[in-house]
Amino acid sequence: xxxxxxxxxxxxxxxTLIGLFIVILIFWLLSPYFFSTSxxxxxxxxxxxxxxxxxxxxxxxxxxGIDLSVGSIMAFSAVILASAMxxxxxxxxxxxxxxxxxxxxxxxxxxxxxYGMLPPFIATLGMMSIARGAALLVTQGKPIxxxxxxxxxxxxxxxxxIPFPVILMIIIYIAAHIILKKTLLGRxxxxxxxNEEASHLSGINTKIIKTTVYGISGLLSxxxxxxxxxxxxxxxxxxxxxxxxxxxxxVVIGGTSLLGGEGKISGTLIGALIMGVLRNGxxxxxxxxxxxxxxxxxxIIIAVLVDMILKKRKK
Amino acid sequence: xxxxxPDNIVLKVSKVxxxxxxxxxxxxxxxxxxxxxxxxxxxxxxxxKSTLVKIISGAIPLSGGVISLFENEVVIKSPKHAQExxxxxxxxxxxxxxSLSASENIFLGRETTNRFGLIKKINLLSSSRRxxxxxxxxxxxxxxxxxxxxxxxxxxxxxxxLSMNARILIMDEPTSALxxxxxxxLFKTIRRLTKKxxxxxxxxxxxxxxxxxxxxxxxxxxxxxxxxxRIVETxxxxxxxxxxxxxLREHYPKLKTDSxxxxxxxxxxxxxxxxxxxxxxxxxxxxxxxxGLLGSGRTELARAVFAADKFDSGKIFIRGKLQTLKxxxxxxxxxxxxxxxxxxxxxxxxxLSVKENITLSSLKSFSKFGFINFKKEKEKADRxxxxxxxxxxxxxxxxxxxxxxxxxKVALAKWLCMxxxxxxxxxxxxxxxxxxxxxxxxxxxxxxxxxxxxxMISSExxxxxxxxxxxxxxxxxxxxxxVSSSEATQETIMRxxxxx
Numbered sequence: 001x002x003x004x005x006x007x008x009x010x011x012x013x014x015x016t017l018i019g020l021f022i023v024i025l026i027f028w029l030l031s032p033y034f035f036s037t038s039x040x041x042x043x044x045x046x047x048x049x050x051x052x053x054x055x056x057x058x059x060x061x062x063x064x065g066i067d068l069s070v071g072s073i074m075a076f077s078a079v080i081l082a083s084a085m086x087x088x089x090x091x092x093x094x095x096x097x098x099x100x101x102x103x104x105x106x107x108x109x110x111x112x113x114x115y116g117m118l119p120p121f122i123a124t125l126g127m128m129s130i131a132r133g134a135a136l137l138v139t140q141g142k143p144i145x146x147x148x149x150x151x152x153x154x155x156x157x158x159x160x161x162i163p164f165p166v167i168l169m170i171i172i173y174i175a176a177h178i179i180l181k182k183t184l185l186g187r188x189x190x191x192x193x194x195n196e197e198a199s200h201l202s203g204i205n206t207k208i209i210k211t212t213v214y215g216i217s218g219l220l221s222x223x224x225x226x227x228x229x230x231x232x233x234x235x236x237x238x239x240x241x242x243x244x245x246x247x248x249x250x251v252v253i254g255g256t257s258l259l260g261g262e263g264k265i266s267g268t269l270i271g272a273l274i275m276g277v278l279r280n281g282x283x284x285x286x287x288x289x290x291x292x293x294x295x296x297x298x299x300i301i302i303a304v305l306v307d308m309i310l311k312k313r314k315k
Numbered sequence: 316x317x318x319x320x321p322d323n324i325v326l327k328v329s330k331v332x333x334x335x336x337x338x339x340x341x342x343x344x345x346x347x348x349x350x351x352x353x354x355x356x357x358x359x360x361x362x363x364k365s366t367l368v369k370i371i372s373g374a375i376p377l378s379g380g381v382i383s384l385f386e387n388e389v390v391i392k393s394p395k396h397a398q399e400x401x402x403x404x405x406x407x408x409x410x411x412x413x414s415l416s417a418s419e420n421i422f423l424g425r426e427t428t429n430r431f432g433l434i435k436k437i438n439l440l441s442s443s444r445r446x447x448x449x450x451x452x453x454x455x456x457x458x459x460x461x462x463x464x465x466x467x468x469x470x471x472x473x474x475x476x477l478s479m480n481a482r483i484l485i486m487d488e489p490t491s492a493l494x495x496x497x498x499x500x501l502f503k504t505i506r507r508l509t510k511k512x513x514x515x516x517x518x519x520x521x522x523x524x525x526x527x528x529x530x531x532x533x534x535x536x537x538x539x540x541x542x543x544x545r546i547v548e549t550x551x552x553x554x555x556x557x558x559x560x561x562x563l564r565e566h567y568p569k570l571k572t573d574s575x576x577x578x579x580x581x582x583x584x585x586x587x588x589x590x591x592x593x594x595x596x597x598x599x600x601x602x603x604x605x606x607g608l609l610g611s612g613r614t615e616l617a618r619a620v621f622a623a624d625k626f627d628s629g630k631i632f633i634r635g636k637l638q639t640l641k642x643x644x645x646x647x648x649x650x651x652x653x654x655x656x657x658x659x660x661x662x663x664x665x666x667l668s669v670k671e672n673i674t675l676s677s678l679k680s681f682s683k684f685g686f687i688n689f690k691k692e693k694e695k696a697d698r699x700x701x702x703x704x705x706x707x708x709x710x711x712x713x714x715x716x717x718x719x720x721x722x723x724k725v726a727l728a729k730w731l732c733m734x735x736x737x738x739x740x741x742x743x744x745x746x747x748x749x750x751x752x753x754x755x756x757x758x759x760x761x762x763x764x765x766x767x768x769x770x771m772i773s774s775e776x777x778x779x780x781x782x783x784x785x786x787x788x789x790x791x792x793x794x795x796x797x798v799s800s801s802e803a804t805q806e807t808i809m810r811x812x813x814x815x
Contacts, residue, residue, distance in 0.1 A: 182687055185685060190667060
């Protein structure tokens with residue numbers, strides 16, 4: 001006797017992982033530069049921003065919600081960070097402020113959804129516009145550039161030739177995985193996505209949990225803003241447009257259902273890496289960015305189609 | 316009263332059977348409907364009324380038997396086919412589109428269009444007006460349906476049926492959501508229809524109504540035809556007896572205990588349109604039954620006590636202490652558990668495992684700094700899986716794949732794990748097999764002997780009589796009466812439940 005659903009979950013994970021290997025294999029065969037250590041590290045570096053945002057998105061989607069505001073919150077946090085540093089505030093405090101701003105944006109989403117009963121789509125759509133507008137307002141629409149080396153070290157520094165952003169990403173993934181699997185917050189996140197009414201009637205404070213989850217998404221968007229600013233040595237109010245779609249794509253490719261109640265952090269990492277590898281490999285092959293968009297769209301659709309076919313077979 | 320019953324038979328159902336996997340929902344049922352009569356279908360929940368009506372309206376196919384319509388043998392293939400042959404059904408859940416106007420609803424899908432494919436609004440309006448006037452109704456055809464009350468919406472459904480030239484109208488519990496004046500309006504409309512020769516199949520639990528509107532009544536019980544009577548020739552007592560007399564009495568492991576201290580007291584609980592002035596007490600070592608027909612307010616009462624819904628006025632005391640609890644979370648902390656009626660929608664997280672469902676409410680008690688102690692969690696879950704014999708591969712099996720009976724046990728184990736000592740069971744044995752039923756009964760008795768106070772809501776009267784120490788009966792959102800276990804019979808309970 002075997003547990004059908006567990007196998008299905010694992011086979012889904014395995015499928016995504018095989019997908020990643022296939023994509024890597026194809027580019028390895030097509031491009032001589034692809035499978036070099038420096039390029040692989042580069043892929044991780046390039047994926048780190050999307051991967052970090054996608055962690056928060058995974059939490060949100062497991063509760064059967066959606067967060068469209070991540071890209072805007074990232075940009076807003078980034079310009080807050082930049083202006084703070086420009087006005088002479090020390091790097092650690094400036095980072096802290098920008099993370100708090102990101103978290104507050106996320107918490108506002110959560111409050112509107114939990115207590116204002118707004119659909120997540122609407123609440124975060126509003127926040128997407130508000131945070132973007134705020135970012136433009138703070139900077140008067142212009143990028144803020146040129147920061148101290150000690151701040152830029154966040155992006156340029158490395159341990160055993162692994163860049164800091166990649167290390168941060170790995171730490172965030174491990175922490176997010178542990179929280180989701182081993183804590184009350186994680187269990188309740190799954191429960192709410194599986195059946196909010198039953199969770200409420202079981203005594204779970206669904207409102208606080210949902211608010212927290214959107215707060216986490218905001219915090220991680222802020223985190224992504226910090227890393228992006230350090231990498232580019234510049235904070236741009238128009239950064240991160242369409243990042244919400246990349247994050248959602250990574251989550252969905254990673255096997256988390258938009259209906260909520262199931263999903264894994266490890267799946268999202270694989271999903272983000274598949275997208276990173278695709279972008280990088282297509283760039284190496286000189287494929288235009290227009291065609292890249294088409295390819296990524298096709299991959300998202302294939303991933304979800306395969307998922308649905310697997311689920312149908314289950315029934 | 317209409318004592319004259321015309322002779323033309325418009326619909327004849329002979330020896331109709333319907334088998335669902337494991338159940339015979341209809342067993343050789345005969346039924347006939349004459350022109351211009353109101354024929355009432357009567358029976359307990361699950362007696363087979365809905366199944367019969369679904370067959371006649373083409374929603375489900377029959378497993379055996381013959382249907383003749385206007386003296387021609389027919390096979391009704393689909394609801395649309397039934398409509399084309401003149402059979403219209405008005406369900407409890409109305410099928411109107413709230414954002415469209417009355418006339419747009421009446422002619423939905425059958426609009427007349429001009430040569431550019433645009434709807435001829437004038438035609439639509441004038442036709443709708445004619446039909447509504449025919450029914451003697453004052454309804455503005457251009458107003459969106461959502462602005463009307465339930466009664467008027469029902470009339471719009473009737474108008475829709477007539478616009479399709481319906482000769483047979485099936486109404487499933489049409490008065491369940493209506494006020495007294497609205498009921499009178501409905502009856503007036505029905506009488507107008509029957510005068511024009513339309514025949515009505517009328518499903519209701521409410522005996523008083525039948526005597527007012529019906530010409531004949533057919534009683535079903537456990538899928539079998541018990542008899543057809545002319546309303547003028549029968550009595551409420553006779554009908555009640557026909558409805559509830561069972562051939563087979565199920566076995567209940569009834570347990571006698573002396574009830575202890577008062578645990579839960581509800582005083583004058585009221586909630587607009589849901590509950591009216593409800594007061595009762597439940598003691599330790601006692602099972603209090605709540606009987607009543609669907610829609611009588613039983614579930615609403617349970618949800619109000621559990622703080623799942625707000626109520627307007629009234630007081631709830633737990634162990635003598637007035638409760639001001641605003642959420643299920645707070646109520647649960649006070650030792651109350653609620654095994655919900657719809658376990659899939661409200662009781663369980665189907666995508667989580669047996670273990671995760673059992674520990675869902677009590678998880679905090681074996682967590683430290685927000686981290687779950689998996690070893691303790693597994694021990695707890697395994698304990699209840701063994702103790703109440705939940706048949707699962709292991710504690711990690713997803714609840715979705717368990718049988719109904721085992722799912723119900725998981726839903727109950729959640730409260731056992733929380734050590735709740737006031738338990739509300741809403742239809743605890745619905746849709747589960749007989750073996751699991753007896754196990755649930757035994758569990759309830761065990762909890763009772765251990766000091767729990769139990770509220771049991773059920774539509775199955777034998778089960779209530781078999782299990783409960785006292786039974787309160789609800790009718791139209793209030794308590795119609797209370798009976799003790801020694802004097803409880805199906806007849807007395809049904810009498811209160813139908814408001815007789």
